[in-house]
Amino acid sequence: MSLLEINHMKKSFGEVEVLKDISMKVEEGEVFGIIGPSGSGKSTLLRCATGLETPDSGEIHYNGTFGLVFQNFNLFPHFSVLKNIVDAPLRVQKRNKEEVYKEARELLKKMGLADKENAYPFQLSGGQQQRVSIARALAMKPDILFFDEPTSALDPELTGEILKVIKDLAAEHMTMVIVTHEMNFAKNVSNHIIFMDGGVIALQGTPEEVFGSDNERMKEFLGKFA
Ligand code: ADP
Ligand code: MG
Numbered sequence: 001m002s003l004l005e006i007n008h009m010k011k012s013f014g015e016v017e018v019l020k021d022i023s024m025k026v027e028e029g030e031v032f033g034i035i036g037p038s039g040s041g042k043s044t045l046l047r048c049a050t051g052l053e054t055p056d057s058g059e060i061h062y063n064g065t066f067g068l069v070f071q072n073f074n075l076f077p078h079f080s081v082l083k084n085i086v087d088a089p090l091r092v093q094k095r096n097k098e099e100v101y102k103e104a105r106e107l108l109k110k111m112g113l114a115d116k117e118n119a120y121p122f123q124l125s126g127g128q129q130q131r132v133s134i135a136r137a138l139a140m141k142p143d144i145l146f147f148d149e150p151t152s153a154l155d156p157e158l159t160g161e162i163l164k165v166i167k168d169l170a171a172e173h174m175t176m177v178i179v180t181h182e183m184n185f186a187k188n189v190s191n192h193i194i195f196m197d198g199g200v201i202a203l204q205g206t207p208e209e210v211f212g213s214d215n216e217r218m219k220e221f222l223g224k225f226a
Helices: 042-049 081-091 097-110 126-138 156-171 183-189 207-211 216-223
Strands: 002-013 016-027 031-035 057-062 066-069 144-148 175-179 192-197 200-205
Touching: 002 042, 016 042, 016 175, 016 200, 031 042, 031 183, 042 144, 042 175, 066 126, 081 097, 081 126, 097 126, 126 144, 126 156, 156 175, 156 183, 183 207, 192 207, 192 216, 200 207, 200 216
Parallel strands: 031 175, 031 192, 066 144, 144 175
Antiparallel strands: 002 016, 002 057, 192 200
């Protein structure tokens, strides 16, 4: 079953057409990788798909709900770790308080942060903050989790801990859409990959198909990581 289907989505900023007719489907349980050069429209695609930007045209169909994890964590700085996680389930979803706190503590444990529930974001490393932000997104029990370059604000030694968390979620069949410039990660964890270039999906398929492609732009792009 497709959890998300986008048909013919377009988006311009002023005169610049940043997304030119994007169509894609995200299937339940799959890890959908999005790669491509800087400025190719990856973030705009995620922002339009999740309602943070309004596309100019096209259709977006969801079967379920979604959560978002950003590059810069976007935690509430004046809330403790625990409060960051329980806030939306309590205020937005109006769920049972006892259950929400119990689940939040379980999520923190899963993220290796059981001892940090009373800490504030500024007291945590970037990797820990990103794990809190993943816990916060999971607390809403989304059907799809979107990540926009979740490791690009982190020092290289902290990147691995976030990639590990995402890998573990993939093993639990969490449906995820991940914009990443970690090519090995994209290759090893994704079931389906799209290569964005100049506002279009220039190439898509399995990791083998995309990384093994003869597409000149793709080869040029991969050359930058060699
Ligand atoms: P990527 O995430 O692949 O690096 P983006 O989606 O961020 O690419 O940006 C694609 C293009 O759209 C870039 O040229 C960028 O400058 C432009 N752009 C993105 N957001 C805005 C905005 N809010 N206003 C104007 N231009 C934007
Ligand atoms: Mg981006």
